[in-house]
Amino acid sequence: MNTKIRASNSSASIDSVEGDHSGNTATFRKSLGIPSLVLFGLAYMVPLAVFTTYGLVTQMTKGNMPTAYLFTLAAMLLTAYSYGRMVQAHPYSGSVYTYTRKTFGAYFGFMAGWTLLLDYIFLPLLSYLLIGIYMAEYFPAIPAYVWVLGSILLVTFLNLVGIESVNRVNLVLVVAQLAFIVVFVTLSIQRFSAQASDVSLMLPFHNSEFSLPIVFSGAAVLCLSFLGFDAVSTMAEEARNPRYRIPTAIMAVTLIGGVLFVIVAYFAQLVFPEWKTFVDADSASVDVMRRVGGEMLVTAFTATYVAGCFASAMVSQASVSRVLFAMGRDGALPRVFGVLMTKKRVPVTAVLVVSLLSMIALVITLDTVANMISFGALFAFSAVNLAVIKHYLVDERKTGLKNFVLYGLIPALGFLSTVWLWTSLSHMSFVIGLCWMALGLVVLLSVTQMFRVKLPELQMAEK
Numbered sequence: 001m002n003t004k005i006r007a008s009n010s011s012a013s014i015d016s017v018e019g020d021h022s023g024n025t026a027t028f029r030k031s032l033g034i035p036s037l038v039l040f041g042l043a044y045m046v047p048l049a050v051f052t053t054y055g056l057v058t059q060m061t062k063g064n065m066p067t068a069y070l071f072t073l074a075a076m077l078l079t080a081y082s083y084g085r086m087v088q089a090h091p092y093s094g095s096v097y098t099y100t101r102k103t104f105g106a107y108f109g110f111m112a113g114w115t116l117l118l119d120y121i122f123l124p125l126l127s128y129l130l131i132g133i134y135m136a137e138y139f140p141a142i143p144a145y146v147w148v149l150g151s152i153l154l155v156t157f158l159n160l161v162g163i164e165s166v167n168r169v170n171l172v173l174v175v176a177q178l179a180f181i182v183v184f185v186t187l188s189i190q191r192f193s194a195q196a197s198d199v200s201l202m203l204p205f206h207n208s209e210f211s212l213p214i215v216f217s218g219a220a221v222l223c224l225s226f227l228g229f230d231a232v233s234t235m236a237e238e239a240r241n242p243r244y245r246i247p248t249a250i251m252a253v254t255l256i257g258g259v260l261f262v263i264v265a266y267f268a269q270l271v272f273p274e275w276k277t278f279v280d281a282d283s284a285s286v287d288v289m290r291r292v293g294g295e296m297l298v299t300a301f302t303a304t305y306v307a308g309c310f311a312s313a314m315v316s317q318a319s320v321s322r323v324l325f326a327m328g329r330d331g332a333l334p335r336v337f338g339v340l341m342t343k344k345r346v347p348v349t350a351v352l353v354v355s356l357l358s359m360i361a362l363v364i365t366l367d368t369v370a371n372m373i374s375f376g377a378l379f380a381f382s383a384v385n386l387a388v389i390k391h392y393l394v395d396e397r398k399t400g401l402k403n404f405v406l407y408g409l410i411p412a413l414g415f416l417s418t419v420w421l422w423t424s425l426s427h428m429s430f431v432i433g434l435c436w437m438a439l440g441l442v443v444l445l446s447v448t449q450m451f452r453v454k455l456p457e458l459q460m461a462e463k
Contacts, residue, residue, distance in 0.1 A: 030237075030238060030239065030240050032235055032238050032239040032240065032245075033239070033240060033245060034245050034248055034249050034252075037232050037235060037239060037245060037246065037249035037253075038232075038249050038252050038253055038256070039170050039171055039174055040170065040228075040231065040232060040235060040249075040315055040318075041228035041229055041231060041232040041249060041250070041252075041253030041257070042170075042174050042228060042253055042256065042257060043170040043173060043174050043228075043308075043311040043312060043314070043315045044227060044228035044231040044232075044311075044312055044315040044316055044319065045225060045226065045227065045228030045229075045253065045257045045312070046127075046177070046225075046308040046309065046311065046312045047174065047177040047178060047181060047257065047260050047264075047308065048177050048180065048181070048264070048301075048304065048305050048308045049224075049225045049261070049308075049312075050069075050225070050261050050264045050265050050268070051264075051268075051285035051288075051301075051305060052126075052130065052224075052225075053221055053222065053224070053225075053370075054265070054268065054284050054285045054288070055278050055280070055281030055283070055284025055285065056221065056281050057218040057221055057222060058269065058275045058278075058281075058284065059275060059278065059281055060214060060217055060218040060221065061214050061215050061217070061218035062207070062209040062210070062211075062214055062275070063203075063204070063207050063209065063269060063273060063275045064204070064205065064206065064207060064209075064210050064214070064215050064218070065204070065218060065265045065268075065269060066204045066205050066262050066265045066266040066269065067204075067205045067206065067210070067215050068215045068216075068218035068219040068222055069219070069222055069225075069258070069261050069262045069265050070205075070262060071215060071216065071219040072219040072222040072223055072225070072226065072258075072421070073226075073254075073258035073259075073261070073262065074417070075219075075223075075414070075417035075418060075420075075421060076223065076226040076229070076254050076258065076381075077251070077254055077255065077258070078385070078410060078411075078413050078414030078417055079381045079384065079385060079414045079417070079418060080229045080250050080251055080253075080254040081251065081410055081411075081414065082384050082385045082387075082388045082410070082411045082414050083229060083230065083233050083247070083250050083384055084246070084247025084248075084250050084251060085247070085388045085391075085392070085406075085407065085411070086099040086103075086233075086384055086387055086388060086391070087233055087236055087242060087243065087246040087247055087250070088243045088247060089102075089391055089392075090102050091236045091237070091242035091243050091246065092236055092237055092326065095116065095230060095233045095234045095319075095322075095323060095326075095380075096112050096113065096116045096230075096380040096383055096384055097109055097110075097112060097113025097116060097323055097326055097327060097332075098326055099383075099384055099387045099391075100112035100113070100383050100384075100387055101113070101330070102391075103387040103390050103391050103395070104387070104390065106332075106454065106455040107444065107448075107451075107455070109332075110327075110332050110440070110444050110447075110455060111437065111440055111441070111444065112379070112380065112383045113323065113326075113327055113332065114436075114437070114440030114443070114444075115375075115376050115379045115380065115433070115436065115437055115440065116323060116376060116379075116380045117320065117323065117324075117376070118372050118373070118375060118376030118433065118436045119227065119230075119372075119373050119375075119376030119377045119380060120316065120319055120320035120323055120376075121320055121354065121357055122369050122372045122373050122376075123227060123312070123316040123320075123373055124155070124312075124313045124316045124317050124320070124354065124358050124361075125358060125360055125361045125364060125369050126312075126366070126369045126370065126373065127151075127309040127310070127312045127313035127316065128148045128151050128152060128309075128313060128358055128361040129148070129361050129364070129366055129369065130305075130306075130309045130366075131147050131148065131151050131306055131309045131310060131313075132144035132145065132147045132148040132151075132361070133366075134302055134305065134306050134309075135147040135306060138302055145362050148361050148362060149359075149362075151310060151313060152313075152355055152358050152359065152361075153355075154310075155310070155313045155314050155317055155355075156317070156351060156352070156355040158314055159314065159317050159318050159321065159346070159351045160346055160348060160351055161346075169311070169314065170311050170314065170315065173307045173308060173310065173311035174308075174311065176304050176307055176308075177304055177307070177308050178260075180300060180301065180304040181260060181263075181264060183293075183297075183300070184264065184267065184289075184292065184293075184297070184301075185263065185264070185267050187292045187293045187297065188267040188268075188270065188271045188292050189267070191271050191291070191292050192267075192270055192271055201270070203269075203270070203273060204265070204266050204269035204270050204273070205266070207273075216420070216421075216424050217424050219421060219424070220374070220378075220421040220422070220424035220425050221370070221374065222261075223374065223377055223378060223381075223421055224370065224373055224374060224377065225257070225261055226254060226257060226258070227373075227377055228253050228254075228257060228315075229250045229251075229253045229254045229257075230319075230377070230380065230381075231315060231316065231319040232246060232249050232250050232253055233246060233250065234318075234319045234322040234323060235319075235322070237322075268285075268288045271288065271291060271292055272287065272288045272291055272292075285301070285305075286298055286301070289301045317351065317354050317355070317358070318351075320350070320354050321346075321347045321350035321351045321354055322347065322350075324337045324347065324350035324353065324354070325337055325338055325340070325347040325350050326338070328347075328349075328350070330455070331455060332447065332455055336349050337349055337350050337353075367428075368428075368432070371425075371426060371428045371429040371432050371433075372429075372432050372433070372436070374425050374429050375425065375429045375430065375432060375433030375436075376433065376436075378418050378419075378421055378422040378425070379422070379433070381414070381418040382415055382418045382419055382422065385411045385412070385414040385415035385418065386411070386415055388407055388411040389407065389408055389411050389412065389415075391407075392406075392407035393407050393408055
């Protein structure tokens with residue numbers, strides 16, 4: 001199947017043909033199958049992401065973190081389903097930007113894409129910050145900024161080489177994390193079995209201080225752990241048969257990642273139930289590792305976790321560069337973003353711009369980054385759920401009970417669940433998020449000359 005894309009103000013046509021090695025600068029190489037896509041998504045999520053906010057969420061939920069993860073997983077599976085339906089309708093790069101633009105129009109699409117950038121641009125920052133913090137603590141003679149800058153340079157190089165190289169590195173890093181999880185769970189079982197304790201096995205899910213409001217507040221923060229399925233959708237133009245492979249990979253990444261998160265959080269709280277005794281919430285994971293396996297496990301955890309952050313930085317930079325590419329190709333951003341260069345057909349300008357923005361990691365705090373990512377992610381999830389309803393039930397006019405359930409009820413439940421998570425975010429999240437959206441509106445007004453000029457409309461037709 002050929003997919004032809006034409007912009008109304010450009011004579012260039014883009015033929016996404018598998019195996020095409022022409023010099024066309026606007027065509028990605030279709031090299032990704034389901035295993036590569038699932039690997040990409042898991043690397044983005046970081047299987048050890050539980051420990052990024054472990055201390056914070058454990059304290060927020062008063063020792064009920066696994067239950068919070070179950071609520072988040074349920075909400076994310078509904079939204080992942082909606083992503084799959086929109087990929088089937090529009091199998092192109094751009095993720096939320098493409099789906100909302102084709103469904104709700106150019107202006108809303110721009111604002112959705114702009115808000116999505118808040119999520120994507122600052123997720124690499126989170127990874128670089130964590131790398132700097134952990135490596136500087138382990139090697140105090142080397143300042144954190146050295147690790148941050150070195151990581152940015154290496155990640156940028158790998159993304160410029162091409163997505164295939166990113167996946168090869170991801171395979172090693174994801175396997176290392178999965179192996180560590182197996183070791184951690186095994187040692188946790190041994191530790192718990194050796195303890196002369198009558199603690200209930202269900203205690204991490206429901207203790208004496210359990211309440212739905214505190215669990216919901218923790219679940220809102222934990223949505224950060226599930227951003228990998230959104231990243232998979234940005235690879236639609238680099239996947240073979242994207243209408244089948246992308247939705248399958250999205251659901252697989254969400255389910256696999258969610259199950260891993262629940263398991264790790266469960267055993268972490270089972271062996272260390274004294275959440276009130278954390279000296280520092282940011283380093284609570286180290287307390288858990290030390291109890292489970294001593295200093296040797298702490299060292300293994302640090303190495304594996306930093307490697308996971310590096311993998312996440314690679315794929316998050318690749319994802320945001322594809323969103324910038326889609327907006328540049330569409331004319332919503334300068335068209336230099338929509339050009340592919342090198343033999344590997346990489347959006348070089350977008351990759352380099354993301355690298356420059358990542359330098360903010362040298363001067364920003366983790367709390368600020370987390371607030372930015374949360375707002376952008378939940379806005380994107382809500383928009384995609386609404387887009388499914390609009391596209392299939394309103395635009396396509398699908399009728400009948402089956403279509404109502406598939407394209408109405410399930411996306412509506414996904415929308416309500418993400419809005420519920422959204423309302424559980426902190427005040428700071430909304431302050432930062434709304435300021436970012438206001439800046440996006442200023443950019444939109446500038447690009448459209450106060451709405452006197454329409455954004456270039458991208459016409460997509462299948463052949």
